[in-house]
Amino acid sequence: MAAAANAMNPTVGPTTLHLHGLLFVPHCMHIGNPATILFALTLMQDMDFPGGKISFTTTKSFLPGSSEERVPCYRVLDEEGYSSSNILEHVISKEVALKMYSGMVTLQTMDKFFYEAQRQGRLSFYLTSFGEEAINLASAAALSIDDVILAQYREPGMLLWRGFTLQDFANQCFGNNAGHGKGRQMPIHYGSKNFNFITISSPLATQLPQAVGVAYSLKMDKKDSCVVAYLGDGSSSEGDFHAALNFAAVLDAPVVFICRNNGWAISTPVTDQFRSDGIVVKGQAYGISSIRVDGNDALAIYDVVRSAREIAINEQRPILIEAMTYRVSHHSTSDDSTKYRSTDEIEYWKTIHSPITRFRKWVERKGWWSDKEESELHLDVKKQVKHAMDEAEKQEKPPLRDMFTDVYEDLPSNLVEQETSLRETIQRHPQDFPKDIPL
Amino acid sequence: MTDFRQKVFDVKEENMLGLLRQKVGLRGLSAPVIGDYTQRLCPVASAMRHYSSATKQMTVRDALNSALNEEMAADSSVFVMGEEVGEYQGAYKITKGLLDKYGPERVVDTPITEAGFTGIGVGAAYHGLRPVVEFMTFNFALQGIDHIINSAAKSNYMSAGQINVPIVFRGPNGAAAGVGAQHSQCFAAWYATVPGLKVLVPYSAEDARGLLKAAIRDPDPVVFLENELLYGESFPVSDEVLDSNFCLPIGKAKVERKGIDVTITAYSKMVSFALKAAEILEKEGINAEVINLRSIRPLDRDTINASVRKTNRLVTVEEGFRQHGVGAEICATVVEDSFGYLDAPVERIAGADVPTPYAANLERFAFPQIEDIVRATKRVCYKSAAANA
Numbered sequence: 001m002a003a004a005a006n007a008m009n010p011t012v013g014p015t016t017l018h019l020h021g022l023l024f025v026p027h028c029m030h031i032g033n034p035a036t037i038l039f040a041l042t043l044m045q046d047m048d049f050p051g052g053k054i055s056f057t058t059t060k061s062f063l064p065g066s067s068e069e070r071v072p073c074y075r076v077l078d079e080e081g082y083s084s085s086n087i088l089e090h091v092i093s094k095e096v097a098l099k100m101y102s103g104m105v106t107l108q109t110m111d112k113f114f115y116e117a118q119r120q121g122r123l124s125f126y127l128t129s130f131g132e133e134a135i136n137l138a139s140a141a142a143l144s145i146d147d148v149i150l151a152q153y154r155e156p157g158m159l160l161w162r163g164f165t166l167q168d169f170a171n172q173c174f175g176n177n178a179g180h181g182k183g184r185q186m187p188i189h190y191g192s193k194n195f196n197f198i199t200i201s202s203p204l205a206t207q208l209p210q211a212v213g214v215a216y217s218l219k220m221d222k223k224d225s226c227v228v229a230y231l232g233d234g235s236s237s238e239g240d241f242h243a244a245l246n247f248a249a250v251l252d253a254p255v256v257f258i259c260r261n262n263g264w265a266i267s268t269p270v271t272d273q274f275r276s277d278g279i280v281v282k283g284q285a286y287g288i289s290s291i292r293v294d295g296n297d298a299l300a301i302y303d304v305v306r307s308a309r310e311i312a313i314n315e316q317r318p319i320l321i322e323a324m325t326y327r328v329s330h331h332s333t334s335d336d337s338t339k340y341r342s343t344d345e346i347e348y349w350k351t352i353h354s355p356i357t358r359f360r361k362w363v364e365r366k367g368w369w370s371d372k373e374e375s376e377l378h379l380d381v382k383k384q385v386k387h388a389m390d391e392a393e394k395q396e397k398p399p400l401r402d403m404f405t406d407v408y409e410d411l412p413s414n415l416v417e418q419e420t421s422l423r424e425t426i427q428r429h430p431q432d433f434p435k436d437i438p439l
Numbered sequence: 440m441t442d443f444r445q446k447v448f449d450v451k452e453e454n455m456l457g458l459l460r461q462k463v464g465l466r467g468l469s470a471p472v473i474g475d476y477t478q479r480l481c482p483v484a485s486a487m488r489h490y491s492s493a494t495k496q497m498t499v500r501d502a503l504n505s506a507l508n509e510e511m512a513a514d515s516s517v518f519v520m521g522e523e524v525g526e527y528q529g530a531y532k533i534t535k536g537l538l539d540k541y542g543p544e545r546v547v548d549t550p551i552t553e554a555g556f557t558g559i560g561v562g563a564a565y566h567g568l569r570p571v572v573e574f575m576t577f578n579f580a581l582q583g584i585d586h587i588i589n590s591a592a593k594s595n596y597m598s599a600g601q602i603n604v605p606i607v608f609r610g611p612n613g614a615a616a617g618v619g620a621q622h623s624q625c626f627a628a629w630y631a632t633v634p635g636l637k638v639l640v641p642y643s644a645e646d647a648r649g650l651l652k653a654a655i656r657d658p659d660p661v662v663f664l665e666n667e668l669l670y671g672e673s674f675p676v677s678d679e680v681l682d683s684n685f686c687l688p689i690g691k692a693k694v695e696r697k698g699i700d701v702t703i704t705a706y707s708k709m710v711s712f713a714l715k716a717a718e719i720l721e722k723e724g725i726n727a728e729v730i731n732l733r734s735i736r737p738l739d740r741d742t743i744n745a746s747v748r749k750t751n752r753l754v755t756v757e758e759g760f761r762q763h764g765v766g767a768e769i770c771a772t773v774v775e776d777s778f779g780y781l782d783a784p785v786e787r788i789a790g791a792d793v794p795t796p797y798a799a800n801l802e803r804f805a806f807p808q809i810e811d812i813v814r815a816t817k818r819v820c821y822k823s824a825a826a827n828a
Contacts, residue, residue: 148566150562184596184597184598184599185597185598189597191598191601193602198565199598199601201590201597202589206585208558209554209556209559209561209562210558210561210565212555212558212559213564213566213568214562214563215562216562216563216568217562217566217567217568218566220544239552239554240554240555240558242552242555243550243552243554243556243558244559246555247549247550247552247555402599405600406596406599407595407596407634407635408637408658408659409595409603409657409658412737413737
């Protein structure tokens with residue numbers, strides 16, 4: 001328009017002015033003479049758009065989809081178990097470190113045996129956390145019992161740390177009468193009000209906005225605690241992820257989101273899941289501070305979660321943690337991951353980058369652990385796990401009544417009728433019903 | 440069109456008050472089960488509230504607003520969230536004045552994400568707050584329906600009683616006027632199929648106050664289906680209704696109009712249509728009993744069946760779609776429990792089986808009108824002007 005006409009008009013130049021909105025700017029702006037751009041820029045104003053001041057630029061450039069360098073990963077322990085931080089070394093006591101370590105071994109052993117039990121038909125379903133034991137136990141250790149946990153499903157170590165026994169795990173998986181779950185949920189869907197661990201729910205990422213809601217409630221109670229919500233890399237694609245992060249930021253909710261980026265969502269690799277640099281960069285899109293950490297480094301996890309928790313509580317704002325790791329497990333017992341990835345890859349991560357091995361090297365070097373204690377621990381845990389499974393299998397199944405209770409707070413009349421009707425039918429036709437249901 | 444005929448059953452027309460007679464060919468109902476039925480269908484005690492000599496009028500909007508206000512004042516864990524509920528005073532002004540009175544912590548304007556704030560509401564309820572989540576319309580609640588069903592309705596059961604969810608989801612449901620397909624669907628039947636939810640459908644100002652208060656106080660998740668066109672309607676309210684402790688029982692229907700010739704069930708806006716139809720029918724000698732359902736889950740089977748056993752004829756009315764609708768459930772219930780009492784086939788009046796059209800003339804054809812109710816009622820009465828044959 002006028003600019004183009006002027007550009008071809010020899011009477012315009014660095015000293016002539018063009019009306020740009022309400023401002024007179026030198027014509028050189030359109031030619032781009034560096035010397036005079038600086039002069040012109042000082043005439044530019046910021047604009048008070050709704051939402052805040054934004055300054056203008058005459059350079060047209062698109063923000064890149066991702067930066068050239070990926071966000072680096074915070075790590076404390078190297079592969080040989082040498083710590084880069086003296087300070088951190090002194091923060092973790094021997095007691096805590098050994099509880100973490102034995103928790104990791106216990107989790108791994110429990111997973112091994114329960115997985116086998118499913119293969120043998122003793123359990124209907126199971127899901128392991130192989131390779132992610134550090135995330136489980138180290139983050140649990142960094143929290144307080146008052147912090148409310150909304151997990152996804154690969155975080156049973158949180159419960160283990162807080163006091164859930166192997167028998168408790170077994171009872172829930174076997175769906176017996178002793179289980180806290182009254183046989184209502186499929187295996188690994190643990191929950192415990194006492195341990196502030198919200199019952200696992202199958203639809204992915206639903207726990208994220210729920211976590212913000214719980215945090216909102218904590219905020220109103222003004223408690224010295226936060227909410228910790230876990231998700232996998234795949235869950236970050238769900239709509240609920242975006243709603244939750246956005247909301248958490250807007251509501252100033254004390255939530256720590258911990259994403260276990262283990263590279264796989266069943267058979268979908270992260271390269272097919274998103275185009276961004278993982279999940280850590282997404283925090284900034286919502287105005288949330290984020291950090292990427294080595295998920296196989298127990299000390300780094302402990303450090304980061306502890307800091308995140310402090311920020312969330314003291315500054316009342318959400319934090320996003322992306323823990324880089326690898327899903328050594330198949331997705332679950334319904335999956336055979338060798339169908340879509342190489343056994344070499346799995347073996348590599350299982351051995352070279354095992355979080356348990358790495359942490360063991362550190363505690364051994366500190367003089368807190370030895371081979372003797374190692375073999376004792378393995379024997380002991382194995383025995384306990386087997387015992388828990390055998391006991392759980394022997395336990396009675398939940399009684400008939402438990403099919404009808406808890407739909408509502410109070411048993412409604414239609415369910416009373418149905419139960420009565422069912423009992424009468426069982427009485428009249430016992431041969432049509434299984435014998436092992438306590439009536 | 441919205442009128443449908445049912446298959447004609449071979450029903451004896453003799454008066455079948457009293458014991459249910461067994462016939463060969465019916466599904467074998469053995470004695471103990473019959474005993475259950477008669478025990479269950481005890482005469483409905485008249486705990487129903489009648490309008491006392493009411494001097495005050497109240498709109499449904501004010502009824503809802505006052506109920507919210509009172510419950511928030513009485514219990515600091517009650518809070519409201521939704522789009523535009525705060526600064527804007529509510530998309531339909533139901534939450535007017537609440538932000539000023541209770542502040543932004545208890546009246547939360549949410550970003551636009553039904554999935555988000557439904558989930559957040561459920562999470563807050565998990566931890567002991569009592570959220571009242573407003574949807575601008577239940578059509579938009581579809582974006583958060585996973586949380587209503589999988590996070591709210593099933594949680595108490597799946598957690599073995601450890602996590603109850605004292606949440607209320609409320610907002611306009613069903614048809615308005617000229618708002619098209621994505622703003623007009625009735626979701627009563629959808630939510631009413633889900634165990635773990637309670638589904639309420641207020642009609643009058645009294646219903647609105649009593650049921651909303653009951654819903655907020657209830658420990659289970661409640662879906663509270665209002666109607667946009669009823670918000671501005673005025674109803675007489677007694678002093679009892681205006682009392683801050685006034686609650687209506689969940690699961691009890693109200694007989695809005697007593698009659699002896701035919702039972703008409705309706706909920707929400709259709710109650711007014713049913714009442715108007717009853718007036719027209721009265722002039723033609725048909726004395727209709729109109730039941731305001733008030734609650735779809737639990738459905739007040741006792742009241743419905745007691746009424747049909749008295750009148751021997753049934754017409755159900757709803758704005759929602761016919762297939763798997765509320766009327767389908769009522770008809771099945773009555774056929775199951777009171778088959779021998781029916782003197783005519785049951786009739787369902789429902790919305791046309793099309794996404795709601797926008798054009799006013801087409802929209803009129805898509806929903807039940809008073810004339811449809813009148814004609815259907817005459818049909819079940821075999822157009823007889825005299826009392827039951």
